[in-house]
Amino acid sequence: xxxxxxxxxxxxxxxxxxxxxxxxxxxxxxxxxxxxxxxxxxxxxxxxxxxxxxxxxxxxxxxxxxxxxxxxxxxxxxxxxxxxxxxxxxxxxxxxxxxxxxxxxxxxxxxxxxxxxxxxxxxxxxxxxxxxxxxxxxxxxxxxxxxxxxxxxxxxxxxxxxxxxxxxxxxxxxxxxxxxxxxxxxxxxxxxxxxxxxxxxxxxxxxxxxxxxxxxxxxxxxxxxxxxxxxxxxxxxxxxxxxxxxxxxxxxxxxxxxxxxxxxxxxxxxxx
Amino acid sequence: xxxxxxxxxxxxxxxxxxxxxxxxxxxxxxxxxxxxxxxxxxxxxxxxxxxxxxxxxxxxxxxxxxxxxxxxxxxxxxxxxxxxxxxxxxxxxxxxxxxxxxxxxxxxxxxxxxxxxxxxxxxxxxxxxxxxxxxxxxxxxxxxxxxxxxxxxxxxxxxxxxxxxxxxxxxxxxxxxxxxxxxxxxxxxxxxxxxxxxxxxxxxxxxxxxxxxxxxxxxxxxxxxxxxxxxxxxxxxxxxxxxxxxxxxxxxxxxxxxxxxxxxxxxxxxxxxxxxxxxxxxxxxxxxx
Numbered sequence: 171x172x173x174x175x176x177x178x179x180x181x182x183x184x185x186x187x188x189x190x191x192x193x194x195x196x197x198x199x200x201x202x203x204x205x206x207x208x209x210x211x212x213x214x215x216x217x218x219x220x221x222x223x224x225x226x227x228x229x230x231x232x233x234x235x236x237x238x239x240x241x242x243x244x245x246x247x248x249x250x251x252x253x254x255x256x257x258x259x260x261x262x263x264x265x266x267x268x269x270x271x272x273x274x275x276x277x278x279x280x281x282x283x284x285x286x287x288x289x290x291x292x293x294x295x296x297x298x299x300x301x302x303x304x305x306x307x308x309x310x311x312x313x314x315x316x317x318x319x320x321x322x323x324x325x326x327x328x329x330x331x332x333x334x335x336x337x338x339x340x341x342x343x344x345x346x347x348x349x350x351x352x353x354x355x356x357x358x359x360x361x362x363x364x365x366x367x368x369x370x371x372x373x374x375x376x377x378x379x380x381x382x383x384x385x386x387x388x389x390x391x392x393x394x395x396x397x398x399x400x401x402x403x404x405x406x407x408x409x410x411x412x413x414x415x416x417x418x419x420x421x422x423x424x425x426x427x428x429x430x431x432x433x434x435x436x437x438x439x440x441x442x
Numbered sequence: 443x444x445x446x447x448x449x450x451x452x453x454x455x456x457x458x459x460x461x462x463x464x465x466x467x468x469x470x471x472x473x474x475x476x477x478x479x480x481x482x483x484x485x486x487x488x489x490x491x492x493x494x495x496x497x498x499x500x501x502x503x504x505x506x507x508x509x510x511x512x513x514x515x516x517x518x519x520x521x522x523x524x525x526x527x528x529x530x531x532x533x534x535x536x537x538x539x540x541x542x543x544x545x546x547x548x549x550x551x552x553x554x555x556x557x558x559x560x561x562x563x564x565x566x567x568x569x570x571x572x573x574x575x576x577x578x579x580x581x582x583x584x585x586x587x588x589x590x591x592x593x594x595x596x597x598x599x600x601x602x603x604x605x606x607x608x609x610x611x612x613x614x615x616x617x618x619x620x621x622x623x624x625x626x627x628x629x630x631x632x633x634x635x636x637x638x639x640x641x642x643x644x645x646x647x648x649x650x651x652x653x654x655x656x657x658x659x660x661x662x663x664x665x666x667x668x669x670x671x672x673x674x675x676x677x678x679x680x681x682x683x684x685x686x687x688x689x690x691x692x693x694x695x696x697x698x699x700x701x702x703x704x705x706x707x708x709x710x711x712x713x714x715x716x717x718x719x720x721x722x723x724x725x726x727x728x729x730x731x
Contacts, residue, residue, distance in 0.1 A: 177534075177536075180531050180534065180536065181536055181537070183531065184528075184531055184532070184536060184542055187528065187542075187546065188542055188545045188546070190605070191545050191546060191548060191549060191605070191609070192545060193571070194557075194560045194561070194564060194605075195548075197560065197563065197564070197571070198560055201563075210569070211569045212563045212564070212566060212569045212570060212571065213569075214571065251459070254455070255455040255456040255459060256456060258452040258453065258455065258456065259452065259453040259455075259456035259457070261448070261452055262448045262449065262450060262452045262453050263453065265445065265448045266445045266448045266450075267445060268445060271453075274453065274457065277460075277465075278460065281460065281464055281465075282662075283658075283662050283713060283714070283717040284468070284710055284713055284714060284717070285665075285666050285706070285709055285710055285713055286464065286467070287467045287468045287470075287471035287703065287706050287707070287710070288467075288690070288706065289471070289474075289690070289694055289699050289702050289703050289706060290467040290468070290470040290471035290474055290703055290706075291463070291467040292699075293467075293470060293474065293479075293699075294462075294463070294466055294467050294470055309459060309462075309463045310463055312459050312463070313459050313460050313462070313463035313464040314464065316456055316459065316460050316464075317460075320456065345448070345449050345452070349452070370551050373553070374551075374552070374553035374554065374555075374556075375553075376553070376554070376555045376668075376669045377668055377669065377687075381694075392553055392555055395555070395556070396555060399559060406563070409559065413556050413559060413560070416553065416556060417552055417553070417556060420551050420552070420553075421548070421551065421552075423551075424547075424548065424551045425544070428544055428547070431547075432543075432547070432613055432617075435613060435614065435617070
């Protein structure tokens with residue numbers, strides 16, 4: 171009896187916590203179907219009349235498809251660069267494990283901690299003649315996300331036995347073959363984790379493009395919603411609809427692949 | 443296989459990108475923080491310590507510094523307490539455990555700027571759900587203008603951030619808890635150790651690595667807070683919620699690039715100072731590499 175009561179109390183606490191998390195999501199969704207007056211009340215009730223016009227208005231802005239394309243392009247290409255560069259580096263860092271590689275590892279870890287110097291980054295892109303280009307954004311994101319990825323991958327690489335390398339080399343495989351045919355396939359789980367972290371970080375980021383992108387045709391979806399809200403913040407219904415559109419892709423990725431996020435973070439950051 | 447046979451050039455792409463696009467801007471930044479680089483100047487001139495001298499005379503820097511530290515300390519402590527408590531409960535066999543775990547982590551994948559917009563609605567003095575709830579349960583006198591009242595603005599931002607990050611700490615703690623052998627806890631219980639004893643003497647020491655990772659990540663992450671503050675209060679009212687990155691953005695918007703770079707370097711120094719001890723703890727793990 172007492173035990174049952176305790177269980178019930180715990181359950182209620184968890185339920186309440188889940189409610190606190192879910193209410194804002196519900197609020198965004200339900201208000202995205204309300205008219206201008208009703209949505210400004212931020213009510214929790216269902217719309218008196220379901221309006222899809224808010225979504226039409228968001229798409230009428232015209233740029234939204236371009237914003238989506240920009241976000242996808244940046245996220246996709248950054249995923250490629252980070253996965254390739256970080257896993258190759260993690261491979262030699264963990265396998266060589268000499269003084270040089272240890273200091274390299276430490277340098278990456280420091281990059282995990284210290285903040286980006288964003289204003290000088292603008293200057294650097296200018297000097298390199300790539301200011302405001304997609305390429306500059308991809309390089310910026312790759313540099314920022316490398317430390318965390320190297321950290322996760324080095325942790326994971328320890329679990330792949332060296333004997334495997336030796337066997338492959340005796341069979342006459344070169345290093346590229348060894349790496350692409352044997353090591354990479356074994357890293358799939360953690361590479362998926364890295365990819366999700368990269369996609370979510372790039373998709374949600376405002377800081378980078380705010381400073382580094384001036385040309386509005388290269389704006390990401392998050393920069394567009396920021397601009398949209400500054401201009402049209404009088405119609406909350408439309409703003410809520412825009413929010414649904416921005417949140418939906420990452421939420422879907424999360425719900426489909428959450429196992430990888432949780433497993434990968436666990437393996438990389440706790441087991442050590 | 444001999445260690446030195448592994449080809450160094452495998453690390454070159456990562457090294458080049460990291461040096462060029464992360465380390466180089468930091469170094470360039472040190473130089474520019476000693477210049478008058480701004481939008482109106484014809485040329486960039488070296489002005490010695492002028493930026494820093496002016497910066498340290500501004501009360502605004504003090505506000506940014508103390509707010510950033512208060513924010514980081516509060517978020518770190520509360521995120522870990524909430525995350526750990528949630529993990530303890532979720533580690534029990536409760537119904538729909540996976541569903542709850544999915545829900546608690548969910549805010550972590552949402553853009554901070556979006557979270558800021560929703561909470562602007564949630565904290566709305568007239569129509570926001572917080573004040574409506576307080577009125578609903580007869581606590582109407584506690585209703586506030588959460589984001590525009592200097593007494594409550596920073597507090598409200600902290601709560602918003604906790605809403606986002608607590609689930610992350612929970613996941614890391616849950617991972618640590620799963621490595622604790624069940625029979626160890628059971629035999630301790632049989633020997634008469636009550637729950638607090640088991641928590642203090644078995645659970646806490648055994649999840650030390652989760653705690654380290656969590657504290658490092660929340661400390662570092664919260665000192666770099668930007669979008670959420672920008673959207674919720676933009677540092678206001680007055681400078682009561684000013685943090686480093688809102689300060690940098692505002693001086694940058696005024697075209698004071700050299701000056702904002704100097705502020706960035708002060709943040710750099712601060713994060714390094716706080717981060718180094720935790721980094722030392724992480725280096726211990728590296729020994730096992």
